[in-house]
Amino acid sequence: MGERGMRAGLALVLLNTLALASAAAAADALPSWNEGAAKRAVVEFVTGVTTAGGPRFVPPQERIAVFDNDGTLWCEKPVYVQAAFLLERVKALAPQHPEWKETEPFRSVLAGDLGGVVAAGEKGLVELVAATHASMSSEEFAALVRAWLAAARHPRFERPYTDLAYQPMLELLAYLRANGFETYVVSGGGIEFMRPWTERVYGIPPEQVVGSAIRTRYEVRDGTPVIMRLPEIDFVDDKAGKPVGINTFIGRRPIAAFGNSDGDFEMLEWTTAGPGPRFGLFVHHDDAEREYAYDRASAVGTLARGLDEAPKRGWTVVSMKRDWTRIFPFE
Amino acid sequence: MGERGMRAGLALVLLNTLALASAAAAADALPSWNEGAAKRAVVEFVTGVTTAGGPRFVPPQERIAVFDNDGTLWCEKPVYVQAAFLLERVKALAPQHPEWKETEPFRSVLAGDLGGVVAAGEKGLVELVAATHASMSSEEFAALVRAWLAAARHPRFERPYTDLAYQPMLELLAYLRANGFETYVVSGGGIEFMRPWTERVYGIPPEQVVGSAIRTRYEVRDGTPVIMRLPEIDFVDDKAGKPVGINTFIGRRPIAAFGNSDGDFEMLEWTTAGPGPRFGLFVHHDDAEREYAYDRASAVGTLARGLDEAPKRGWTVVSMKRDWTRIFPFE
Numbered sequence: 261m262g263e264r265g266m267r268a269g270l271a272l273v274l275l276n277t278l279a280l281a282s283a284a285a286a287a288d289a290l291p292s293w294n295e296g297a298a299k300r301a302v303v304e305f306v307t308g309v310t311t312a313g314g315p316r317f318v319p320p321q322e323r324i325a326v327f328d329n330d331g332t333l334w335c336e337k338p339v340y341v342q343a344a345f346l347l348e349r350v351k352a353l354a355p356q357h358p359e360w361k362e363t364e365p366f367r368s369v370l371a372g373d374l375g376g377v378v379a380a381g382e383k384g385l386v387e388l389v390a391a392t393h394a395s396m397s398s399e400e401f402a403a404l405v406r407a408w409l410a411a412a413r414h415p416r417f418e419r420p421y422t423d424l425a426y427q428p429m430l431e432l433l434a435y436l437r438a439n440g441f442e443t444y445v446v447s448g449g450g451i452e453f454m455r456p457w458t459e460r461v462y463g464i465p466p467e468q469v470v471g472s473a474i475r476t477r478y479e480v481r482d483g484t485p486v487i488m489r490l491p492e493i494d495f496v497d498d499k500a501g502k503p504v505g506i507n508t509f510i511g512r513r514p515i516a517a518f519g520n521s522d523g524d525f526e527m528l529e530w531t532t533a534g535p536g537p538r539f540g541l542f543v544h545h546d547d548a549e550r551e552y553a554y555d556r557a558s559a560v561g562t563l564a565r566g567l568d569e570a571p572k573r574g575w576t577v578v579s580m581k582r583d584w585t586r587i588f589p590f591e
Numbered sequence: 592m593g594e595r596g597m598r599a600g601l602a603l604v605l606l607n608t609l610a611l612a613s614a615a616a617a618a619d620a621l622p623s624w625n626e627g628a629a630k631r632a633v634v635e636f637v638t639g640v641t642t643a644g645g646p647r648f649v650p651p652q653e654r655i656a657v658f659d660n661d662g663t664l665w666c667e668k669p670v671y672v673q674a675a676f677l678l679e680r681v682k683a684l685a686p687q688h689p690e691w692k693e694t695e696p697f698r699s700v701l702a703g704d705l706g707g708v709v710a711a712g713e714k715g716l717v718e719l720v721a722a723t724h725a726s727m728s729s730e731e732f733a734a735l736v737r738a739w740l741a742a743a744r745h746p747r748f749e750r751p752y753t754d755l756a757y758q759p760m761l762e763l764l765a766y767l768r769a770n771g772f773e774t775y776v777v778s779g780g781g782i783e784f785m786r787p788w789t790e791r792v793y794g795i796p797p798e799q800v801v802g803s804a805i806r807t808r809y810e811v812r813d814g815t816p817v818i819m820r821l822p823e824i825d826f827v828d829d830k831a832g833k834p835v836g837i838n839t840f841i842g843r844r845p846i847a848a849f850g851n852s853d854g855d856f857e858m859l860e861w862t863t864a865g866p867g868p869r870f871g872l873f874v875h876h877d878d879a880e881r882e883y884a885y886d887r888a889s890a891v892g893t894l895a896r897g898l899d900e901a902p903k904r905g906w907t908v909v910s911m912k913r914d915w916t917r918i919f920p921f922e
Contacts, residue, residue, distance in 0.1 A: 321796060398838055442798070455842045465652060466842030467773070476838060478831040478857055485857075485864045487838045500809040507729055507807060507818045509840060511786045511797030526809055526816075533816045 289435040292428040292586040298541070299583065301576045302432065305539045309515065310439050316537045320440035324514040326506060326527060327433070329447035329454060329471075331520040331561045332543050333462060335424040337552040338415065339374075340560065342453050345408055349392035357391075366391070378559075390491030393450065394474055397486040402456040409457060419590065422461045427586045429518075429543075433462055436516070444514070446470045446506055448498035448523055452489070470509045472497045498523045503530035520545065521561040528566075528575060540575035542566050547581040550591075620766040623759040623917040629872075630914065632907045633763065636870045640846065641770050647868045651771035655845040657837060657858060658764070660778035660785060660802075662851040662892045663874050664793060666755040668883040669746065670705075671891065673784050676739055680723035688722075697722070709890075721822030724781065725805055728817040733787040740788060750921065753792045758917045760849075760874075764793055767847070775845070777801045777837055779829035779854055783820070801840045803828045829854045834861035846870065852892040859897075859906060871906035873897050878912040881922075 293299040308316030309323060330336035339347075350360070350369045360366035365384035368376025377384065393401065414421055433443050445454060445464055451471030458464040475490040497505040503526050506514065516539040517524070517531035528540035542563065546553050555563040570577050580587065624630040639647030640654060661667035670678075681691070681700045691697035696715035699707025708715065724732065745752055764774050776785060776795055782802030789795040806821040828836040834857050837845065847870040848855070848862035859871040873894060877884050886894040901908050911918065 321790075324798075451839070451842070459652075467655075467840070469842060473839065476835050478834040478861065480860075485834065485861045487834060503809040503816065503818060504807050508782070508804065509798070511782070511800060529811075530809065530816045 289438065290428065290431050292431055292584055294583050294585055296583055298576050298578045301539075302435075302541070305516070305537060306436065306439050309537050318515060318537060322512065322515060323436075323439070323441040324444065324510060324512055325436050325441045325516040325518070326444045326446045326470075326510075326514045326531065327429070327517075328519040328521070328524045328527070329445050329449055331545065332518055332524070333425055333429050333433075333445070334421070335414065335417075335426075335551065336561055337545075337554070340449065341421045342449050344412065344421075345405070345453070346388055346392050348408065348412070349404075350388065353392065386493060389474065389493070393453075394489045394491040397481075397488055398452055398476065399486070401452055401489055405453055405456045417588070422457055423590055424588060425461050426543075426584070427589045427591070428584045430462065430589065432518075433464070437463065441516070442468060444468045444470060444506075444510060446497065446502055446527060448472055448496070448501075450474075451497075470497060470505045472501075500526045502527035506530065515539065517541070518543070519566070521563050522565050523562075525566055525569075528573075532573065532575065540570075540573065541578060542570060542575060543578050543580065546579050547584075547587065549581075550587045551580060620769065621759065621762050623762055623915055625914050625916055627914055629907050629909045633766075633870075633872070636847070636868060637767065637770050640868050649846060649868060653843065653846065654767075654770070654772040655775065655841060655843055656767050656772045656847040656849070657775045657777045657801075657833075657841075657845045657862065658760070658848075659833075659850040659852070659855045659858070660776050660780055662876065663849055663855070664756055664760050664764075664776070665752070666745065666748075666757075666882065667851075667892055668876075668885070671780065672752045673780050675743065675752075676736070676784070677719055677723050679739065679743070680735075681719065684723065717824055720805065720824070724784075725820045725822035728812075728819055729783055729807065730817070732783055732820055736784055736787045748919075753788055754921055755919060756792050757874075757915070758920045758922070759915045761793065761920065763849075764795070768794065772847070773799060775799045775801060775837075775841060777828065777833055777858060779803055779827070779832075781805075782828075801828060801836045803832075831857045833858035837861065848872070849874070850897070851876065852894050853896050854893075856897055856900075859904075863904065863906065871901075871904065872909060873901060873906060874909050875911065877910050878915075878918065880912075881918045882911060 290299055308314060309318040311317055327333055330340050347369055350366060354360055354370055360370060365377050365380035365388055368380065409420060409422055412421060413419060414424055417424060436443055443464055445458055445468065447454060449471050451469055451473050454469050454471055455466040458469050459466065473494045475492045475494040477488050477490055479486055479488050502524065513534045514531045515537060517528045518541045519528060520543040532538040532540045544555065544563065545551065545561065554561060555567060567577065621630055639645060640649040642648055658664055661671050678700055681697060685691055685701055691701060696708050696711035696719055699711065740751060740753055743752060744750060745755055748755060767774055774795055776789055776799065778785060780802050782800055782804050785800050785802055786797040789800050790797065804825045806823045806825040808819045808821055810817055810819050833855065844865045845862045846868060848859045849872045850859060851874040863869040863871045875886065875894065876882060876892065885892060886898060898908065
């Protein structure tokens with residue numbers, strides 16, 4: 261072995277040592293994950309893409325990870341948090357709208373008849389969004405969301421909804437960022453419903469939040485410029501809309517995607533179809549005791565095709581029951 | 592003065608020293624800017640928002656700066672670079688479309704009659720965009736843009752268009768980033784026309800580029816997932832569209848905005864109407880010798896209202912002729 265060969269050999273030993281050290285540090289970075297296949301898959305992926313000179317190395321600027329929100333980062337049962345917000349907004353606004361008592365879908369909301377709300381379909385949902393989420397500025401809407409989240413409590417856990425982020429996922433977000441990843445939320449939920457609190461709860465700043473949106477318009481209102489929220493849907497960031505939202509907002513294909521339902525299928529498919537190391541993961545809600553158990557038969561957060569295809573596509577499925585030692589930070 | 596007062600006094604001296612040191616470093620960071628009011632305004636603003644404990648301090652996560660592209664970061668004459676791309680694409684595709692010889696606006700493009708293209712108006716422009724920018728995947732379009740930029744030459748400077756970024760603005764981008772700013776492009780140009788090269792030319796990654804967009808759709812094409820570009824305008828990121836684009840993509844109000852035309856007026860207005868320290872700047876093209884001279888009477892890059900209102904709104908106007916010692920990096 262010549263001097264150059266020795267130097268190369270030493271460099272390799274050093275790199276392997278660093279990789280092992282990184283993997284060891286990783287184990288500590290995910291204390292709420294049980295040792296098992298899911299954690300091992302995460303750590304191996306991150307170790308691979310961060311090992312300089314290794315065959316799976318990915319430069320930091322390409323380390324983009326995308327996370328669904330509802331059911332992946334925080335609890336989505338018994339209803340989406342944004343749906344709870346919407347229903348309570350209808351009740352709060354009802355005194356100004358006496359006609360709502362006789363008009364669907366408002367009548368059903370006020371009567372507490374969720375079946376009636378669902379029966380009103382997409383048209384009813386758009387009307388509810390228009391009545392509760394629009395005709396105010398973006399800043400006014402953000403203030404409403406903040407005030408509501410500060411006061412509202414989850415019906416089962418009796419805590420603020422923002423306490424119901426999953427501790428293992430918070431650890432995963434921090435672990436990825438510590439390894440040079442940019443972490444994005446890519447959610448079917450409203451982009452301006454999430455941005456007021458994702459930085460505080462997930463460490464994800466507003467500019468790394470992608471979501472569904474209503475149309476907005478710039479106006480100078482009484483001499484003050486505002487962004488007005490219009491009663492019209494602009495973009496639905498769900499299913500095949502997720503890769504579109506990723507491409508529009510981020511402009512790079514992620515190398516890792518995390519979801520919990522078939523609404524995330526295309527996001528995982530798009531992410532993992534790219535060249536080089538890729539990672540896809542579904543959170544499987546199978547823990548009725550500590551959280552909720554649902555998959556194929558659930559109207560919200562349906563996971564069927566994802567469960568069927570995960571093995572052959574090389575995606576990881578996390579069992580909340582077996583893989584996570586803790587669900588929520590407050591436990 | 593008690594011990595606490597002395598400590599506070601010492602801390603103040605230290606902070607002022609740091610601020611002065613920072614200002615001195617700044618002067619070196621902008622070597623292509625002549626000493627004068629414009630440079631002084633930039634350096635004072637940056638020094639103020641980065642001086643910890645000072646009255647104008649802004650935390651790093653809120654240091655968002657937005658830049659128009661055409662005419663602000665690179666040359667937009669004699670026509671927008673993207674227009675040159677579009678015109679050459681029509682010529683390249685013409686053999687497959689014999690009917691274009693008889694059909695406006697294609698006939699005018701092929702005849703080199705720019706007046707005829709302009710006469711075809713917005714409808715004509717949409718048809719040209721549809722014919723040249725759509726019906727392919729985002730990745731295919733990015734490859735076309737890269738290949739064209741590698742081969743195309745500016746008619747006057749006889750260099751690649753990407754050589755025609757303004758050296759003083761490249762220094763400004765780097766200076767802002769060195770001071771904890773995130774720098775965004777917010778352009779009326781196509782988002783996917785810019786993303787393939789902004790990182791290399793400006794140091795601005797794809798996820799910090801906001802622009803006009805056509806609609807896209809996620810498809811699995813012969814087993815491979817793609818983002819397809821559809822022949823339909825989705826969003827025009829110009830004039831009142833710029834604050835909308837900023838709010839949608841970034842979700843925070845910037846504290847500094849840089850433009851060169853009335854198409855940037857609302858972006859500067861929205862940015863500088865926020866509370867706390869704010870900065871607005873127009874680049875004024877008044878150097879026919881080294882670049883071009885145009886403002887009120889120009890069809891492209893019209894600057895009239897901006898010139899009129901800059902003084903009373905506290906916005907800085909840069910004279911390319913007097914304030915910049917160099918225009919292009921190759922000088």
